[in-house]
Structures are given as C-alpha cells and as structure tokens.
Amino acid sequence: MKILAAMSGGVDSAVAAARAVEAGHEVVGVHLALSRMPGTLRTGSRGCCTIEDSMDAKRASDKLGIPFYVWDFSERFKEDVVDDFVAEYAAGRTPNPCMRCNERIKFAALLEKALALGFDAVCTGHYATIVSAEDAESGELELHRSMAYAKDQSYVLGVLTAEQLKHAYFPIGATASKDEIRAEAAARGLAVAAKPDSYDICFIPEGDTRDWLGEHLELHPGNIVDTSGNVLGQHDGVEAYTVGQRKGLNLGRPAADGKPRYVLSIRPKTAEVVVGSHAALAVVELAGTRLSWCGAPRAEAHEWFEAEVQVRAHADPVACSVALVDGEFVVKLNEPLMGVAPGQTAVIYLGSRVLAQFTIDRTVSAEA
Numbered sequence: 001m002k003i004l005a006a007m008s009g010g011v012d013s014a015v016a017a018a019r020a021v022e023a024g025h026e027v028v029g030v031h032l033a034l035s036r037m038p039g040t041l042r043t044g045s046r047g048c049c050t051i052e053d054s055m056d057a058k059r060a061s062d063k064l065g066i067p068f069y070v071w072d073f074s075e076r077f078k079e080d081v082v083d084d085f086v087a088e089y090a091a092g093r094t095p096n097p098c099m100r101c102n103e104r105i106k107f108a109a110l111l112e113k114a115l116a117l118g119f120d121a122v123c124t125g126h127y128a129t130i131v132s133a134e135d136a137e138s139g140e141l142e143l144h145r146s147m148a149y150a151k152d153q154s155y156v157l158g159v160l161t162a163e164q165l166k167h168a169y170f171p172i173g174a175t176a177s178k179d180e181i182r183a184e185a186a187a188r189g190l191a192v193a194a195k196p197d198s199y200d201i202c203f204i205p206e207g208d209t210r211d212w213l214g215e216h217l218e219l220h221p222g223n224i225v226d227t228s229g230n231v232l233g234q235h236d237g238v239e240a241y242t243v244g245q246r247k248g249l250n251l252g253r254p255a256a257d258g259k260p261r262y263v264l265s266i267r268p269k270t271a272e273v274v275v276g277s278h279a280a281l282a283v284v285e286l287a288g289t290r291l292s293w294c295g296a297p298r299a300e301a302h303e304w305f306e307a308e309v310q311v312r313a314h315a316d317p318v319a320c321s322v323a324l325v326d327g328e329f330v331v332k333l334n335e336p337l338m339g340v341a342p343g344q345t346a347v348i349y350l351g352s353r354v355l356a357q358f359t360i361d362r363t364v365s366a367e368a
Helices: 011-022 051-064 074-090 095-114 178-187 209-216
Strands: 002-006 026-033 068-071 121-123 128-132 141-144 222-225 230-236 262-267 272-276 281-290 290-293 303-310 318-325 328-339 346-349 353-359 362-365
Touching: 002 011, 002 095, 011 051, 011 121, 026 095, 026 281, 051 068, 068 074, 074 095, 074 209, 095 121, 222 328, 262 281, 328 346
Parallel strands: 002 026, 002 121, 026 068, 222 272
Antiparallel strands: 128 141, 222 230, 262 272, 281 328, 281 362, 290 353, 303 318, 303 346, 318 328, 346 353
8 A cells, every 4th residue: 555654753653654664565754744833842741743753753764764754734733723722712611632633634634635645544653453344344444442551542533434444554553562662663773762752732832731721812710609609719711720620729718528629610601610529520421412433333323322431531431321312422421420521522432442422512410
C-alpha cells in the first residue's frame, strides 16, 4: 500500500512508520504544523507538534530513508479544535480536544488530503487495533483496544467511522508495552527512543487551562451557590470552572459537615457555579445526541443491551445498559460515576471492541 505516516515527532509514530516501511509499504512521512505560534518550543512532556517535534520527525524520516514533508494545518486546527474548545467552555461544557483533533484533523482533513493524493491509508502511532468483523463476508472492520492496556488509546479513536477505519493503519497496536516500543526505537537507531510522552493539551503547553481560557474568552463573574440557591461566594469567571473541581473555589469556609465542596454544575446564562458534596457528583445516567458508530452500527440499538462505557481517556470502563432512544444515546450505569460533565465524550465498548461514541449532553444524578 501507499502509506502516509503522520509523524508527531514522538517515539510511537516513528516506530509505526518504521514498521510500515519494514512491511514493504511505500511510505511518506508528514508532520502536521498545528500551532499558529511558530516560535513554540517543547518543554519536557508539555506540548506537542512544536518546532522541536517537527525536527525530531524529520530526523526519524531520514533514518528510515523515506520522504518527509511538513503540512500546515494550523488554520483548520484553530477552527475545528481550538475555537471549538473555547466555545464549549463558554457554554459551560468540558470538551475533549484530542477527540476533536482525531475526528476533524487526523482522520478527516489529513485523510481527505491523503486519499486525494493517491495514498491508501494514514498511519499513526496510536495504541489500538483494527480487525475484521466476525462476519468476514461483510467486509466490515472493527476498532479494538490495544494489547498494551495501560497505553490503550482506542477511547480517543472512538470518533472514527466505518469508512475511516478502512483507511487507518495502526502498526503498534498489538505491541504489549511502551517499553517494547522504546527498545525497538533504540535498536533501530531512532533518536526519539527516550523522548518523554506529551501529556498536556498541545495548544496549552504551560498546562494551566484556567489562565489560558482567561486570555482567549471573556470571563463572566458571578455567584457561587449551593443546590438550594444560597449564595456562598463569588467567582471571577464561570467559564474557568469544570464539574468535579474542588480547588480554586476560595469560599473561605467549609460546608456545614466540614467537608470540601465540589463544582456540581455550571450555569452560563446566570453565571452561577453550583457546588455541593462529593456524593452529589455521582451520576447514574448519561445521554447525548451528537453520536457516531465506530464501524458498522448495531442493528438492535433501539433495544437495551449490555455494554461498558468509558468517559475519560485513562479511566476504567463501567458496566452499563445502552439504547438509542429517539435519536439519543442513553446509558444507564450499573454503578455511579463521579464528576461526569456535559461536553465529555462517552465511548461504548462491547468487550474490547469500540462500538460508538457520543458527546454527553445531560446526566442524571444519583440523588435525583
């Protein structure tokens, strides 16, 4: 196949490209320039897609003997990921920019360009696997968890559609651990073998989301209230808070029971931050209408079925019952989840298979 290897400058994408070359594919490396600040530099594990990363990707491509290009996707990235991130916070939701990047950049804008240029697939260093459906004659593909469970990234790939799966290639998904990837990179002479992973949101390299939001949107001050509407204090901007947050409330006094208070919900229209006990964070139901199937849709989706749901990239899945009700995915949890916020992504699993995903619009409290 003719493969376009998306090279972030990290060890995973470098080894993925190396394996694609070793498998006999015609491989071209590409680094996506996403930052609109050309002077951005990487600091340890903070940030990605920086000048330093592009140079690391170039060195890896040279070592592999493959052509290498840098493509400017900064405008599309700002519109589809950064602006969306700001808009979601302004609306009182908690977005996942990595999901939006995979959905709209790597497997939409990049894949579209790759196919237009005659490539068969986009190769990335994600920890996930693509397998043929049990009904092999259907030709359908399924996305499954990586063998390296601790590094599994199937959650952030839950936005992929059946058509996108046909043109996605994850060569390291069946690798048992990150240590194996680093050892392989060292054996191949790749300089990124010991490079730290990036953990922060790439366009907030300092890691301070609250300060960054303060610079990119107008903050609306207001009251901090309890669930009965009693005013407990004031805040500088409702947009800077997220459900489950404990620090930064600065109320000066604890609750009547002496325990900390947590953010339970955000009310952008009235600029109110609602706080309460940790127990009040528990939710028993999630639902959302912005949904997609990862591979073939489930034929009996309108009937309740048993599955698992994951609401954060590094969280454990939780057993649940799921159904598609009037165009809305509804998830009833077997056990409560804590601190789930509108705007987060819920990914539905059947065993190791990623079935579907949706953006959470509403939750039902365990205390309701």
